[in-house]
Amino acid sequence: MNMLGCLDTPTSGKYHLAGEDVGTLDDDALADIRNRRIGFVFQTFNLMPRYTALENVALPMVYAGLGTAERTARAQEVLHQVGLGDRMDHKPNELSGGQRQRVAVARALVNRPDLLLADEPTGNLDTKTSIEIMALFEEIHAAGNTVIVVTHEEDIAAHAHRIVRLRDGVVSNDDQQRAVKA
Numbered sequence: 001m002n003m004l005g006c007l008d009t010p011t012s013g014k015y016h017l018a019g020e021d022v023g024t025l026d027d028d029a030l031a032d033i034r035n036r037r038i039g040f041v042f043q044t045f046n047l048m049p050r051y052t053a054l055e056n057v058a059l060p061m062v063y064a065g066l067g068t069a070e071r072t073a074r075a076q077e078v079l080h081q082v083g084l085g086d087r088m089d090h091k092p093n094e095l096s097g098g099q100r101q102r103v104a105v106a107r108a109l110v111n112r113p114d115l116l117l118a119d120e121p122t123g124n125l126d127t128k129t130s131i132e133i134m135a136l137f138e139e140i141h142a143a144g145n146t147v148i149v150v151t152h153e154e155d156i157a158a159h160a161h162r163i164v165r166l167r168d169g170v171v172s173n174d175d176q177q178r179a180v181k182a
Contacts, residue, residue: 001150005038005117006030018114035063039108043120045100047092047107053079054088057106064111078106082136098129105136109145116140118149122156134159
């Protein structure tokens, strides 16, 4: 995930993202790619506790240089997209785990990235909420985004169109399949 998210650079070989060899880019260019092209969703949500859902979602656009009005409008749009239009003014401690993860997904989507990376995004959620989050990822994928989910849970992996299994850092199996509805 660190390599795909341009947090680490390859020590050998090449990684091209949107036609750019990321191994040749400096730190500023890598930060720009992460902000424009990659959305990150974490197991622990990584939300700012003193910010509302709207402010948490708008935060990446500050770094993208967008003005306040555009940040607010886009953050509201994405919060509606993930089903939280009625929770924009709530802080993370006022939201359920599933709602916090939806805020995290909205934050990852707000800059309209090409690639969404989700690291154990259902690890802290109950089964019903996990299925809802995976359905949201399926909608995001159907809208044209590439979604990569890292999980140890077979029922979560079953939602994928392709499953690549790693063992000790080496690909042990690479199966393409049709998405299975849970």
